[in-house]
Amino acid sequence: MFDSLSDRLGGVFDKLRGRGALKEQDVRDAMREVRIALLEADVALPVVRRFVDQVTEKAIGQSVLRSVTPGQQVVKIVNDAIVEMLGGDTTPELDLNAAPPVVIMMVGLQGSGKTTSTAKIAKLLKEKQGKKAMMASLDVNRPAAQEQLKVLGEQVGVATLPIIPGQQPTEIATRAMQAAKLQAIDVLLLDTAGRLHVDQQLMDEMKAVAEISRPQETLLVVDSLTGQDAVNVAQSFAGEVELTGVVLTRMDGDARGGAALSMRAVTGKPIKFAGTGEKMDAIEVFHPSRVANRILGMGDVVSLVEKAAEAVKVEDAEALAKRMEQGKFDMNDLRMQLKQMQSMGGLGMLAGMMPGMKKAKAAMAASNMDDKVLVRMDAIIGSMTPKERTNPALLNAKRKIRVAKGSGTQVQDVNKLLKMHMEMSKAMKQIKKMGGLKGLAAMFGKGGLDGAMPGLGGQGLGPGAGGLPGLGGGGGAPDLSKFLKK
Template sequence: MFENLSDRLSGVFDRLTKQGALSEEDVRAALREVRVALLEADVSLPVTRDFIKRVQKKATGASVTKSITPGQQVVKIVHDELIAMLEGDEAAEALKIDNPPAPVLMVGLQGSGKTTTTAKLARRLKDREGKRVLMASLDTNRPAAMEQLAILGTQIGVDTLPIVKGQSAVDIAKRAKQQATLGGYDVYLLDTAGRLHIDDVLMDEVLAVRNAVTPRETLLVVDGLTGQDAVNVAAEFDGKVGVSGVVLTRMDGDGRGGAALSMRAVTGKPIRFVGLGEKTDALEVFDPKRVAGRILGMGDIVALVEKAQEVLEVEQAERMMKRFQKGLFNMNDLKMQLDQMLKMGGMQGVMGVMPGMGKMQKQVEAAGFDDSMLRQQIALINSMTKKERANPAILQASRKKRIAKGAGLEVSDLNKLLKQHRQMADMMKTMGKKGMLKQAMSGMFGKGKDAAALPDPGQLDPKLVQMAERQMMGGGSLPGGLSGMFKKK
């Protein structure tokens, strides 16, 4: 999502920040490139024009062009205006699903991913908010639509309304309301039927269901790959039915992201969630501040922490921290970290949300580093005995040959892994002494697991960040300290 736009803007702002002093013409020239980048990303012309006008007004004043860091000032203005464009006049409120049972109506055209999104939202409400959820399919037209939702319900552990053939959409909605009330459910999701295009039959059915259950939320599911068509569909649905929010699907396949950037400005409706894959956990909250940061290559530290929380237990993390503070870091610890990195989306997934690392993804790919290398390192550790994992210092030539042969790799691969391990052990010991590990644990697993409590990436000590990056990645000639572990064989 936004890869193309992010790459274009990154190039523009890199040149701008390296330029030193800026004239107003320099700023205008850069904004012309930004304008082209937004239009190529499929952002609507009126939205682009208004965005550039607001940025130019703020960025061409003497307070910017004569400041100590004019380039960075311009980037900050663009960042703030991106947030304003995505957020609108005020930030979107949380879903209104208190006072159970809360009905949520899912609407949209056929093929937009509505049924899958219903299941994704149900799983999110169940797993992350502890809600008891009931799903009901109101699609009496599409073959096997009800069965599809029932299968998804079984996969994610969420109840679905029993199928009764011959009932109308309104009858099913009323039955879902009754079962949700009697069964003690917190939320019931109503997956309505779609059409290939907006017509009177579709709208009449949605309106009848809406009047029957009075939903707290009406979420419109639209395919992000359709670009500005998605924005037009949202405007029509809101005008005829009224929607409280939008869910953009298939955003993982759209490197442009223009629909997301235009949606709030054109429709006035907030984007609640974005679908980023086919799996039932591939649904993310759309946060304008985090999205703006990712577009401008500033990373998304909150997303990184959320991923870490999903794969790492608090007790396990505390045990690891105590070991690291004592300077204890063996191959079992390294293997655990490699496993966690794969669970968090692999090297590319982690780099995509780390501050300052997004720009380096292509360089890493060109250097031949991918998740297969992580798996090779795990294979090398698995090839060791328990004694060797606990104390890699005992590894001499004969042991190295045996381990490399067992993993189907070369001794040189093992030597790189051992070097990486030594550097990470040194870094963990240093961070432990400086209290950084405890601080990171507090932010990640503190009261309420509030990821937002972590320090702003821009406030971190650059020297410390470089040290951590250099030692974790092995130190080397690649920009930013990425190492020989990225070199092709």
């Protein structure tokens, strides 16, 4: 979502970093370009004005202009200002401290992703915080809205209030509160009805439900792809209902990102969650500092490690570590790594979170490399027999032809995969020679290796980076540069 803005700001800061000293006019010229970049990203004009004025005032201070690295100082000031614009250093959390059942009321326009977000948050509360949750649909206007929530509840393993045809939203809310108390529910999520536009009937209905349920949290769900209209909707709701937070959906889309940057400043309410895909686990707690780092091309290593921890099973990591100690690495190990990369969001997501990987990500896009590469490689490995996966040396010319036909690829693709596997196997043997993982860790601790990821432009992560967890444990991600999209 922020790629275009990130590119524009990156160009501005590259000019500043390249200069040994800065003058006040240099800073003002750079801020003029920043202003244009934010406006092109669809950030609200009042927000842009406050942002630029704040940054300019701090950036033209003597402590910056006379510092050893004035360009980097300006970048830090801009980063801090973006963090503040998005909500500050603290990560907003749901207030679940009230006596159960704690009520979370979901509001928003029709089509914003309200029902799906309700199920995602319920799943998050159940799996991450161990809460016993229940969902209830109060949408009696949209056809099959209640059935949709029921189906989603079955998918995520969260109970839903049984449907009684003909009941009105206030009656459903009353019944949901009674059922939640009887079943000792920790959190009750109410999915209210939406409209195609803001109207008084919608607001009156929400107020009536709020009086009955007395929600601890009232979350406004807005579609970030709607740009400035999302900001207008947020303003309308904030003027009528006591909002406690915002949920931005479709943050994985190709919108310009202005809604996300404007929402906190316009409504005064924190962004608590961001929807990042269609799957039920594609939702993240919104961290202002991490989003700011992504916008400025600094990466988001913390989120990357969190994704790796979720994607990698402990027993799989331990088994791979033992095999690496022995210098072993077969096609089954490679296949496991490819699946882990897919579960972590794919190549684009990983590259976007890696510091200094902006050029590598651009190179991947220019080469038409996408997540289908991982699928195609997995198909090739899947077309091999168990013996061939364990011992790839068995793959002669005839077997390669069979594997290529079985996976819908070409023989040269099979050869490329085998070559990549051979290179990684050599790396595993080198680890064994260095004394296993302990020896490798010692070298990283001394800064002997730069942690570069093979095949991604040699962009290192700096001394002691140690590679990605679950992706080779120091060997880095597999070299995918040869597997370009046809």
